[in-house]
Amino acid sequence: MGARHKQARDPRAHWLFLALTLPVLFGALLFQGWTENEVDGSTTKQSCTQPVPRSAAGAGPVLSVDGDRVRSAAMPAGTVALTYDGGPDPYWTPRLLTLLKKHRAHATFFLSGADAARYPALVRQIRGEGHEIGSRSYTGADLGNASGVRRALELRLTQGAFAGADGFRTRLLRMPMTTTVATLCAAEWPAVQRASAHGYLVVAADRSGREPSDGLVRQFSQTSLAYRETEGLLADRSAHRFTTISEGLGADASAMTDVAAPDRWAGTALIWFQWLGRGFVSTLTWVLTLAAALGLIRLFVLALFARAHVRRLERQRPGAPWLREIRDPVTVLVPAYNEEAGIGTTLHSLLASTHEQLQIIVIDDGSSDRTVEIANEYAEQDPRVQVVCQPNAGKAAALNHGLAYARCPYIVMVDADTVFEPDAVQRLIQPLAHPAVGAVSGNTKVGNRTRLLGRWQHLEYVFGFNLDRRMFEVLECMPTVPGAIGAFRIDALMGVGGLSEDTLAEDTDLTMALWRAGWRVVYEENAVAWTEVPTSLRQLWRQRYRWCYGTLQAMWKHRAAVREVGHAGRFGRRGLTYLLLFQVLLPLLAPVIDVFMLYSALFTGNPVKSVATWLGFLTVQLVVAAYALRLDGERRRPLWSLPFQLLVYRQLMYLVVLQSVVAFVTGSRLKWQRMHRSGTAAAAAQHIGGPHDRRSLTVTR
CATH class of the missing domain: 3.20.20.370 (Glycoside hydrolase/deacetylase)
Incomplete structure (x- = not known):
């Protein structure tokens, strides 16, 4: 989407901070290892091969x-x-x-x-x-x-x-x-x-x-x-x-x-440096132990709540209030900024929906390519499509503009690179039959997963995002309804003033506002939409940097929820605490922990213990990831890439969090980092096996 926030500080300063921090950290660990006679030293006297002279x-x-x-x-x-x-x-x-x-x-x-x-x-x-x-x-x-x-x-x-x-x-x-x-x-x-x-x-x-x-x-x-x-x-x-x-x-x-005095000063500095090194290693040992324990507990809890979520659906769905099927008209908002590569397939998939009573509003946010032309072609062919335009003002402003044209009680928000399953809209809106539910998160799947980077993101969506959503629904603290596929009551949206432009994560900001307004937010796993993920590390960094920075903004904006009661209080004490612990603090410590683990494996006398610990943790993650893929009806074949994800992709995500926190603390403001689209999500989704019918995803205009 378009730019709304200006850059107040040079982001290269954050890169410099990251480039200096880890080498200094590793150098301190290396010196401590040298001090403990673990690097370039021998603690065993070798036998004499020749006597003294x-x-x-x-x-x-x-x-x-x-x-x-x-x-x-x-x-x-x-x-x-x-x-x-x-x-x-x-x-x-x-x-x-x-x-x-x-x-x-x-x-x-x-x-x-x-x-x-x-x-x-x-x-x-x-x-x-x-x-x-x-x-x-x-x-x-x-x-x-x-x-x-x-x-x-x-x-x-x-x-x-x-x-x-x-x-x-x-x-x-x-x-x-x-x-x-x-x-x-x-x-x-x-x-x-x-x-x-x-x-x-x-x-x-x-x-x-x-x-x-x-x-x-x-x-x-x-x-x-x-x-x-x-x-x-x-x-x-x-x-x-x-x-x-x-x-x-x-x-x-x-x-x-x-x-002389200079030698005393240098010696005192050495004593202090060694004291700091010992304290640092001792602290890291405890932190590593605590982080490993929390990581294992998190995996166990995610699997436990995922199972509880499945049992809840099996037990409650037959008698749930939304058994009364919603057939009311639905307004679909599609904000678009230079989306000529994907807007056609998105509109085609929406028009093929089994829920035919749709009002599809494409809000062009000042595009400079053929986005408006392509959308108008669909509007000429089908009266359910309407195209409105505005000067470039950002995604939140575009969605608010589209809300002014909405004529239906239910709103579905869609990214312009998303391809919907035929029954996705129908399934997505059904939980809104419950009068306490104000928003529903759909199930976003990665379409372009044929390459290694796409497979890593596919595992992250299934193993990370979707397992989290199952737990969040059970605990009633869902922090984000994704912009790619989400449904809302229009009165809930209007009650919180629409979408805020205060943060770069307008979907997270809106979801948190709904909780604080007393609405419930749930997850509908069977409402499936396919999205195109970044295909280069540079694009991925820019996208996740914006996501993480915007989430930090939203968490800070809604921090008062931890002191509130009812739905807001449950969300604040459960959801915000979880985000702070597992999406901010532990990722901040993760590079330090990884350096310490590498140091232990390479430079200590017992590398087998470090390698065995890492392999054990990897095994647990493989088991939980396999369970997550099973719940989502996905093949287990991508699991082979999980070890490489831990070694490369996960480190990149940790550094994204680190840079985002530094930028947030220093008061930098970021512009919207738009990802270049190639329109491959729909074509790729046709070749992915699974339980969903993809016959309607043919790319046509």
Whole structure:
């Protein structure tokens, strides 16, 4: 239809927002995965294929390597250097510190940079109580087999974490997953050489069997076993003393030095960034679990209510008020703007209707093609067709213009690309025999479904829209009577002032207004009309962007319904809540969840779990989709395309919702995005198998 709303902001800003958000999100997840040693890292020590060089075979536990030259040192006789790997640990580190303080002993803690960034207060406590701190890399990955980039980051980020935690850097390094010098073999030795070239002293442990009287470097992890062994050592201090690595070596200066303010700031930023990353991943885990649960509950509820809808029809239809068949004249409004490709087939299908008492009004909304000429040809051949024209003003204005010419108590609104089944009008108006029913939604089917994009939309119409409509009718909260096929009481329409031009989803806006005015809205699944859906992703995006944006406008306009009573209150608390939860909030989270699932599948240690979860969810959707196709009398053959719909089409719809919300929140106003029509719906519908008679859909004029 024609343009009515002007664009107030450049939509490219929304694209820029989307283009930046997901890469940043994925980058944050990737860093967190790297921090957890899940990306480009190894947590398993590989077996040695060659021993350490001969020059290091008898070296002491403290090494400095310059090329092939190895300098080493050991603790002096009677001295034991207690060293603890890993942490800081919120449970064992404070207990070890208390134990050491009790015996007035000092030790060297080789800390993980990631844990130091996570518990900076413990780093300050360790240093504040006179202990020494060394680096055990950032994540504890095997530095000998890690990439060069990872090795550099492991050491640099650890120094950054120390700088942010307490403003220092350290020269001491313990290679992860090593004990004695002999374990620094194979690929580990070149890593030791590179670390020494950057000024590190590499600290191993003395081999087992060496006595404290000879001088000893003891290595512990921060565990209950380490605590008990330390307690046993400290209980007997008569033969030896306990000290740090630096003190044991008699170093003139501490291995820890203060850093400048810029390094502290950078370290603080690292700590905050890691804190945000952990919180983000933790939140995403809960959100993913909740979203998956809600998605499964929704599928179960849709299937449950669809069955309840079928049983209700089986039970109520024989005694329903609309068993009295309506034969009254019906006015059909056909708004048209540049619809020369489809207006002829639409009018032909209406004139072939089994409900012959029709007043068909074609409202031309300022078309610049042959729409008026084609419609006038039908008007000349059949007096039931009437053509009225107006300057381009939009679909809502065109329908209101047509209402002024209506002479019948019942109104059917039709899109100019829609092809009706012969009995569609007759079936559509029957529920209006009930005095409380103000509007009826028909069953819109996709005609041009031969290509993949059309099949995806066909599944969406049947699996999504129609299952929702069945549930909405049972819960009495139908939010939309589609513009392609809908019936109304004329007094209900006039009672709400006709169609509003406040939103781009005039059909949703009108339906919500009817609920708030006290009318019921129902679904007639047997009133079938065929429509032409977009054939390109660009057309689909523009159409769904308008739909979603208009729905947001209508939801905001009618938000007060949640506080009202009667039909309006039921609609507001059920319908608006459902739309907000499943058509706004969950789609907003869906791209984030998909990125997290992709991250879990590719970069975590358990991709099978992620893939199995996705396949399980897909299986449930296939079952429910098959049931929906059965209810609609459709073949199950298109189900093969559902997995690809989840991977491609569904992501596009999520991004549409995201851009629509951004545009709505920022106050952008959109123009009507008209889809280019090719007039293929009728021709395609003839070749689709099913229960409906399509002999009257022949394209003629």
